[in-house]
Amino acid sequence: MTYCVGVAVEAGLVFAGDRRTNAGPDHISEFRKLTVFEQPGERVLVLLSAGNLAVTQATVAMLQESASRESAESLMKAPSMFRAARLVGNVLREVHRVDGEALDEHNIGFNAGFVLGGQIAGEPPRLFQIYKEGNFIEATVDTPFLQIGETKYGKPVLDRLIRVSASLAETAKCVLVSYSPTLKSNVSVGLPIDLVCYRKDSLKLTCRTTIGTDDPYFQSLTTAWDVGIAALFRSLPDPEVG
Amino acid sequence: MTYCVGVAVEAGLVFAGDRRTNAGPDHISEFRKLTVFEQPGERVLVLLSAGNLAVTQATVAMLQESASRESAESLMKAPSMFRAARLVGNVLREVHRVDGEALDEHNIGFNAGFVLGGQIAGEPPRLFQIYKEGNFIEATVDTPFLQIGETKYGKPVLDRLIRVSASLAETAKCVLVSYSPTLKSNVSVGLPIDLVCYRKDSLKLTCRTTIGTDDPYFQSLTTAWDVGIAALFRSLPDPEVG
Structure with a gap:
């Protein structure tokens, strides 16, 4: 399914998405869910996608085509992040017009979600979540993170630890x-x-990396987290249960 | 919705269920989801329920009626925990026969889940999860906990920390x-x-308690957990992000 998250803090934006795609538990593949649209000095946009891969790939491909054609209606020309989010929603609606009926006939739900964040010169950085219906919400200082896909197990960590001043x-x-x-x-x-x-x-990507199974930082981070949680749990007093 | 969990460890069984019931976010009430059937020295059974309150209450009420009538088909007479779990499933199917069609007509799903655990003299303690269809699974040493209701945010903690030798x-x-x-x-x-x-x-309840907002142990436990998680997070090195 994929788990993607975007966070807007005072210092900037962070995006992450894994590449796991599954058509049933016996059909697992790897597809990148993070796409960058960048014109250094002018704009940086990052798009995360989750859901039906044919739907999300079609949406991203159409957004990339319009960007490379230097179309007036493209993520590379949108005058604001709000307009960029609306464009993603409109393209997703176009995909629904083309494929929605056929998916319906096969009882397959039209399932897709996007997180779009970035900065266009003249605006502050902004972060949006676009729903499968094509409408969208914007993150705020009260809820500075937006998740799509398999969001449930990561949410308590973010609820607990994300700080906009970090x-x-x-x-x-x-x-x-x-x-x-x-x-x-x-x-x-x-x-x-x-x-x-x-x-x-900065109006250019600060850091872009891919964390695989052999990434030493991620290995040490998750090991220290596992060991720390277990130690914390042991350190807490047991209840009296008679 | 309620979150309930039963755990089978070598030392015995632990059950918990909150009482939150909601018919929409503007209609929240308190109903007990944990019911005990006990004949000290002979059997202790604990039943947890989650889902549509009318369905789960009807099921529990019918189980209680049969137990108090000393019916041969009751949780107080079932010859094994397996038979007890089957009885819960059968009663749930009876509720479905009575109410299922009317719920369907109003497009309300028949939604109920139960955890049943305990010990009957002559058997070891056992733990089951009964599905809305009335069939069921039993916990094992590999997966010693069973959850119903709002299970998602608690699952990572249990996956990480439950040990059958605890x-x-x-x-x-x-x-x-x-x-x-x-x-x-x-x-x-x-x-x-x-x-x-x-x-x-022991064939009798070891401990039965209700933890409210002013429970000093629960307050200190969750505060120490919150503070400990935040301290653990701060202690881990940050990645290099350029």
């Missing part, structure tokens, strides 16, 4: 920690994870 | 810790929590 590095750490319970409890999410950081007002 | 007290602590992320991230689960422990071969 550094980009600490925010990236928190995002990666939220993958730990997700990877343990849900086989529809799996390494590698694509991770992107964007520092506010 | 004491009853440690197991109860683990169950209570699994409520911490659930209470934080899900308003359809709320205090109080009914907690029952059963020590193997």
